Amino acid sequence: MGCCSGRCTLLALCALQLVTALERQVFDFLGYQWAPILANFIHIVMVILGLFGTMQYRPRYIVVYTVWTAVWITWNVFIICFYLEVGGLSKDSELLTFSLSQHRSWWHEHGLGCLHEEASMAAGLGALHSQALMVDTGCALDHSYVEGLHSGLQILLALLGFIYGCYVVSVFTEEEDSFDFIGGFDPFPLYHVNEKQSSLLSKQAYLPA
Template sequence: MINFIHIILVILGIFGAIQCRTRYVILYLLWMLLWLSWNIFVCCLYLDLGGISKESDILSLRVSSHRSWWKENGPGCQSERLPSTGWQNQNQGNPELTTVLSCWLEYQYIEALHSIIQLFISLPAFVYACYAVSLFSNEENTFDTIGEFHSPSKSPHFFY
């Protein structure tokens, strides 16, 4: 759900930059602050930094046990399924009954790497959006020689 919201807000941010709509770009900037904060949090969580641990159930809001998909399905992971005698529905897999024998790369590093890549992609976009907002606000505040407000030309000249 969050990824869907992220895609929609990125599209709105691009639309706002092309159409010189300051409000859309500001909405994108606010979202990017949340997105950057979330990715920093995920990096700290999976690398056990800042007093938080990947073993806690903070990602599931303490409602259910959280397990990373990469824990069993990472690159080169070999897992062994134990017989599930206590389960009524055999079609439903039990994550506790799967033992991961070995992986090329541990799941916490994959999760942290994923968040770091998103940070490196998002930071230039955040800086560019700040530049666009400052450019748009400068256009809106210009005066002509008579002293009246000059209407912005709405030309996206910051792409040049």
């Protein structure tokens, strides 16, 4: 396949997914978002698997990556619905933190142009020392939309990865089916040549002296 083939495009998509997932993982770590941290880690592993499968011509690895992209799209749709409070979801719940932290999102506490107010944590919840939360007001862009934009970008990349993953797997499968490991791309396998040689030898044996 050429340099501008679907394989090269899939490699570029996997690399871009890896960079954006690492960036998102950093901010989720800063915001103590444990559920997204776990999901991002699995996503990074799957993207690396797809990257390796594409580079090494391993269709099975690309199939695993392609299936995961569908799961990743579903997860990011849920994240968008969570932060936009669709379907009864509340962005103020502790669903993404597993109730281990009262933090919501790093962008909620450090949004662009936000005015911060400290809110002391309750003493009976096992808080870490006297750690304070930052409540944002008057932000240039609400943290819900920032998280939604992050998820929207992930959905776009995953959708493209799914399409090109299916395409590359089909190309690899066609190449494997057309290639004969004995006779190469020769439509006449080697055993046909052996049969012709044996028939010629038998005819020569029966020729009169």
